[in-house]
């Protein structure tokens with residue numbers, strides 16, 4: 001009888017524990033499928049290559065290249081809130097930003113992939129929404145706006161399709177400044193001194209590397225053709241080797257092939273982005289230099305009355321953030337849904353928040369102008 005009683009009690013305890021465990025597991029399953037957690041997981045995978053373990057030891061170095069691209073924290077979802085304290089939301093800080101902008105000339109620098117368009121599997125399908133295009137067009141009516149992308153200049157222009165913005169491709173190594181009169185800090189219009197033959201300035205500091213880049217592209221095409229999922233993108237003055245669709249066990253092979261091509265081209269270097277390896281000339285020119293170039297050519301570099309806003313999501317945008325930070329004025333804003341080591345003082349979660357910020361900026365500027373007009377009547 002005594003044993004029977006003990007057996008029933010033990011059975012009841014086990015049943016209770018099992019039910020609780022089941023509940024926890026069910027909760028975790030539902031938690032991992034919320035859109036927020038899915039976004040964090042996707043962003044995390046983007047940053048560190050394929051998530052989780054597996055793969056041979058060698059492939060780690062490709063993952064390490066990705067990891068070097070951005071150092072990420074381990075407990076991302078829990079740390080995001082504390083990271084936000086150091087990199088507050090630019091939307092939440094909007095009033096502070098426009099207060100600082102009073103009497104100043106705002107200039108906007110935008111990255112493309114992951115900033116104006118969401119990260120997608122196929123690089124050729126990274127389209128920008130019509131809403132985003134309208135917002136960029138609207139801010140560009142009020143503030144000089146430049147898009148500085150890792151893509152080729154033509155490709156980014158093809159995606160953006162706007163004629164009132166400045167474009168820089170190949171991480172700033174291909175800049176075009178068309179004939180657009182710019183308002184200087186004192187409110188006067190300044191005409192950019194243009195090339196006599198053309199109606200624009202083209203600045204390409206890596207031009208002499210073009211024949212070598214063509215050569216590298218051809219060798220890469222040949223060497224990577226058997227690696228399933230590897231994809232090359234000709235970005236003009238740089239080349240992207242995408243590995244988003246490469247099997248993890250092929251990472252090391254792909255990396256080996258890429259490095260073997262570069263062995264014959266010591267004047268080029270290899271950097272990492274979001275599931276992408278990038279080959280670029282080793283010259284002292286990056287997105288930060290492009291920011292300085294635009295400020296200079298638009299006559300806005302020496303003034304303390306200029307407030308640059310720079311929005312980007314990738315490692316290469318850090319060079320631009322650094323320039324803004326060193327100027328001591330302006331807002332470097334990182335687009336990220338996970339905590340990252342960054343020079344940016346402000347953040348936005350994703351391109352949809354970039355859209356809201358641009359719309360609010362344009363609306364605020366429009367309201368200022370109509371108030372001014374009313375006061376003049």
Ligand SMILES: O=P(O)(O)OC[C@H]1O[C@H](O[C@H]2O[C@H](CO)[C@@H](O)[C@H](O)[C@H]2O)[C@H](O)[C@@H](O)[C@@H]1O
Pocket residue numbers: 111112113114118119120121122123126148149150151233235240242244273274275276278314316
């Ligand atoms: O400076 P950006 O404008 O951000 O360009 C950086 C790279 O962006 C593109 O690749 C990234 O976006 C793709 C589309 O969403 C995605 O499929 C890829 O995995 C990402 O790395 C572009 O294709 C690269 O050439 C740029 O260098």
